[in-house]
Amino acid sequence: MSRLTIEASTxxxxxxxxxxxxxxxxxxxxxxxxxxxxxxxxNWLLGNALDVPVIxxxxxxxxxxxxxxxxxxxxxxxxxxxxxxxxxxxWRSFKLGKxxxxxxxxxxxxxxxYLAVPGxxxxxxxxxxxxxxxxxxxxxxDGLGLPLAKGAALSYRGESVPLREVxxxxxxxxQSNAPLDLVLGAQIGQFSGQSLFDVFxxxxxxxxRADRMGxxxxxxxxxxxxxxxxxxxxxxxxVQVPPDxxxxxxxxxxxxxxxxxxxxxxxxxxxxxxxxCLPGAQVRLRPMVQDVAHREHIKYLQRFSxx
Amino acid sequence: xxxxxxxxxxxxxxxxxxDEIAEANMPWMLAASxxxxxxxxxxxxxxxxxYTTLMVHYDLTALSPGQAxxxxxxxxxxxxxxxxxxxxxxxxxxxxxxxxxxxxxxxAERSGLAVAEVIRRHSxxxxxxxxxxxAPGFAFMGLVEEVLAAPRLNTPRKKVAxxxxxxxxxxxxxxxxxxxxGWNLIGRTPARLFDRNRDGYSLMQPGDTVRFEAVSHAEFVxxxxxxxPLEVRHEPTDD
Numbered sequence: 001m002s003r004l005t006i007e008a009s010t011x012x013x014x015x016x017x018x019x020x021x022x023x024x025x026x027x028x029x030x031x032x033x034x035x036x037x038x039x040x041x042x043n044w045l046l047g048n049a050l051d052v053p054v055i056x057x058x059x060x061x062x063x064x065x066x067x068x069x070x071x072x073x074x075x076x077x078x079x080x081x082x083x084x085x086x087x088x089x090x091w092r093s094f095k096l097g098k099x100x101x102x103x104x105x106x107x108x109x110x111x112x113x114y115l116a117v118p119g120x121x122x123x124x125x126x127x128x129x130x131x132x133x134x135x136x137x138x139x140x141x142d143g144l145g146l147p148l149a150k151g152a153a154l155s156y157r158g159e160s161v162p163l164r165e166v167x168x169x170x171x172x173x174x175q176s177n178a179p180l181d182l183v184l185g186a187q188i189g190q191f192s193g194q195s196l197f198d199v200f201x202x203x204x205x206x207x208x209r210a211d212r213m214g215x216x217x218x219x220x221x222x223x224x225x226x227x228x229x230x231x232x233x234x235x236x237x238x239v240q241v242p243p244d245x246x247x248x249x250x251x252x253x254x255x256x257x258x259x260x261x262x263x264x265x266x267x268x269x270x271x272x273x274x275x276x277c278l279p280g281a282q283v284r285l286r287p288m289v290q291d292v293a294h295r296e297h298i299k300y301l302q303r304f305s306x307x
Numbered sequence: 308x309x310x311x312x313x314x315x316x317x318x319x320x321x322x323x324x325x326d327e328i329a330e331a332n333m334p335w336m337l338a339a340s341x342x343x344x345x346x347x348x349x350x351x352x353x354x355x356x357x358y359t360t361l362m363v364h365y366d367l368t369a370l371s372p373g374q375a376x377x378x379x380x381x382x383x384x385x386x387x388x389x390x391x392x393x394x395x396x397x398x399x400x401x402x403x404x405x406x407x408x409x410x411x412x413x414x415a416e417r418s419g420l421a422v423a424e425v426i427r428r429h430s431x432x433x434x435x436x437x438x439x440x441x442a443p444g445f446a447f448m449g450l451v452e453e454v455l456a457a458p459r460l461n462t463p464r465k466k467v468a469x470x471x472x473x474x475x476x477x478x479x480x481x482x483x484x485x486x487x488x489g490w491n492l493i494g495r496t497p498a499r500l501f502d503r504n505r506d507g508y509s510l511m512q513p514g515d516t517v518r519f520e521a522v523s524h525a526e527f528v529x530x531x532x533x534x535x536p537l538e539v540r541h542e543p544t545d546d
Contacts, residue, residue, distance in 0.1 A: 024353040024364070025507040026501075027439040126503055136443055137484070138503070186313035186321065188500060231440065231447075233355030233362025235316035257357050257440035265316035290372045293317045297367060 002117070003067040004154040012058035013148045015121060015140045018051035020129040024256050031131035031139060032237060032252050034058075035112050037172055037272035038076030042116035044304055045073035045093040047161045052120025053130045056146065057113045063103040064115075064154065066096040067195065071118055071160050077276055092165040096299060110174040110276035119158025130243060135213075135251055141225025170303050174276050179286035183241060183293050185264035190226030191241070198222065199263060200285055204247070208279040211252040215274065217283070221245030224261045230302060231259040237266035239285075267293045268299060308335055312379050318352075318367035322379055325359040330435050330450065332359060334388030337514045341389070342382035343381050352376075356513045357438045358447075394436070394514035395410055399481065401430065401472050401519045402527035403494035406536040408472065410457070410491035418454045428452050428518040431495065434479060436511045444483035444509040448517055463489030470495045472519065475543030479519075483509075494519075497532030 014040065019032025033039035033056055040050040055062070073093040074081060082103045083158040088094060090113060096102050104113055104281065120253075123130040124143040124192040131138070137145035141152055164221045188196070198220040207216035222245045234240075238250045249266060267288065277283065313321040324339060327330045328378060339361055341446045343354055355362040365375045379507045403426040405411055415422045434448040441447075457479045464487060467473075471482045471489030482488060483500035496519075528534055 021352050023508065024355045025439060025506075025513060026443055027441060027445050028383075028443045028508075127508065138443075183314065183317050185315050230358050231438070232321065232357045232360040233315075233319075233364075235319040235362065235364065237316060255441055256355060257438060262315070264314070265319070267317050290314050290317060294367060294372055297317060301368065 001155050001157050002070050004064040004070060004096075004117075005067055006063070006148055006150055006152045007061040007065050008061060008103070009148045009152075010059070010061040011134075012146045013062045014056050014108065014132040014134075015053055015123055015148060016056045016131050017053045017120075017129055018037050019131050019252060020127050020133075020138070020226050023127050024233070027135055027256050028127060028135060028138070028255060028294040029254060030252050031129065031133040032253055033114065034275035035076055035272045036268060038276075040304060041052065041091065041166050042073045042075035042114040043120070045075065045164060045166065046071065046116055046118045046158065048116060048118065048120055048158065050304060052116075055121065056116065057104050057155075059113055060104045060106040062148075063101055065101050065163045066097075066151075067097050069098050070096045072096055072102065073116045074113060075116075076113045078108040079110075080105035080108050081113070088213050090187075091171050093161075093163045095163070098244075102212045107278065112275055117154075117156040117158065118155050118160060122155045131252075135253065139217070139260075147172045149163070163239040172272065172276075177282070177284070178273065179272035180274055181267045181288040181293060182270070182285045183225045183264045183267060184287055185238075185262045187226060187229075188263055188276065189262040190224060190261065191263070192223040192225055195220075195222040195224075200287055201286060203282045206212065206247075206277055206279050206281045206283065210279055212251055213248050214248045214254060217247045217249065219246070220246065222263075226261060228260055229259045231257045234258050235265050237268070239265060249273070256269045269296060310346045310383055312376055314372070315362060319362055319364045320372070320379060320540065322363060323359060323362045324361070328358045328437070328449070331516060333435055333437070336361065337394075338386055338389045339382065339461070340513075342386060343379065345376045346382045356407070357440070361545060383478060396433070396438055396516045396518070398518050398520050399472075399498050400503060400522040400526065400530055401494040402495050402524055402532060402534070403429075403521055404524065407468065407495040407534065408493035408518045409537060410473070411493045414457055414491060414493065417457055420454065425455065425493070426521055428455060429474070429479070430521050432518070436513050436515045436517060437478075438513055439491065439509060439511070442483055442486055443517070444511070446480060446500075446509075446511040446515075446517070448479050450477040453477065455490050458488040460491065463487055467492065468495065468535065470497060470500075470532065471478065472496055492537065495534075496531060497527055497530040
């Protein structure tokens with residue numbers, strides 16, 4: 001077994017995996033890595049199953065000291081990582097020698113970095129997952145939904161593998177401002193004509209009111225003209241429009257049912273990209289039909305098995 | 308019933324069975340749930356029932372949207388309502404008291420009934436569990452008598468005690484854990500509504516029925532209830 005000790009942490013540093021499934025009908029939220037794509041690459045770098053527990057560090061402020069010689073992998077945002085003060089670029093696996101400190105300082109590009117270890121971090125499963133949901137008090141190192149704290153011990157049991165990088169061509173592009181694909185939902189026709197134009201032809205700014213439940217988009221107020229809705233199941237990425245007309249993208253820790261009308265839902269790849277945007281970032285939305293979104297997603301998943 | 312299948316996300320479809328909330332929906336909803344679980348089998352990731360809909364989240368690596376649609380259509384062939392609802396009947400003890408249910412007086416005032424009569428009427432009916440949501444094990448139940456119906460509070464409380472029993476419109480519910488909440492509170496139950504170590508986790512499941520039973524303060528405390536009054540705020544850092 002190899003061990004690390006947390007030297008610094010924040011309430012935004014959480015143990016995550018793919019999330020909690022098969023329990024949504026009980027009111028239990030999904031949880032899981034907000035950028036599933038970077039989590040998958042972090043695990044891929046070590047030959048892990050793509051969904052074993054990783055650490056999600058949002059914005060930085062996280063550090064670990066190796067208690068043994070350790071192998072780690074880092075993917076996602078560039079949070080100014082350093083090993084004993086020396087810069088370390090993400091999208092690669094690396095060694096952290098006994099006594100060395102890995103520090104994630106501040107966001108240089110993107111918002112969330114994922115730290116993986118061989119075989120995944122050891123943590124109990126609660127309702128089938130180690131994903132930390134603070135509000136529901138599930139998951140994490142002790143199963144009680146607490147963020148990672150200074151002094152806590154992390155461990156893993158996996159075997160070492162050769163060092164590698166995610167090929168440049170396969171890394172998600174966190175620099176450019178690609179539009180976010182939105183699968184059109186059933187209420188789309190009940191927004192006003194002007195609103196339908198505005199949704200896809202104006203720029204949306206990420207509000208500072210953003211957490212793992214949802215991210216609010218600021219822009220032209222959208223008008224829903226349909227009947228009030230009865231609460232119904234909410235999928236990951238649903239873009240709901242409350243009466244103030246400012247859309248909210250619902251993320252991993254969203255409530256399970258709700259009654260606001262929806263434009264549709266972002267594709268998983270769009271969600272991964274959105275999870276890397278900071279408040280104030282500007283995004284555009286692009287309409288997409290379900291079949292095309294499905295084909296593109298399947299094509300993307302092949303990157304993990306073909307490379 | 309006029310079933311429709313709607314797109315909600317890349318890997319989710321909504322089966323809409325009804326347009327209105329009604330107790331009579333439930334046998335159909337349960338029958339459709341059972342069928343969906345059977346036809347999707349391992350390819351079902353989550354099935355999220357609500358009042359009039361069932362959201363089907365399926366494995367996108369195994370099924371295309373078209374195939375998922377076909378499975379839902381298959382589940383609906385010759386669907387008939389469940390004759391006997393398979394659900395359990397729960398009796399939830401409730402200590403109805405102003406100290407833990409401050410809106411008892413508001414409901415009495417709105418309805419013109421005495422507080423004791425509000426309590427009697429709330430505990431006289433057998434309610435259906437329509438859906439779980441908001442928080443793990445939070446069951447939306449109904450329908451309460453029209454005379455007891457009341458809108459949510461204008462300003463939700465930041466902290467509602469675990470076990471609090473409330474009314475919103477014609478629905479009633481109990482909060483499984485401490486959470487913010489805007490329902491009109493009328494009492495508190497000592498029942499453990501969600502337990503991660505229990506089979507099925509949630510005491511109540513969609514399709515179950517629930518009756519509330521008024522108990523005395525002594526019985527409430529004996530059953531493990533926490534009688535800390537609601538409005539008292541000792542911790543200055545709370546807000």
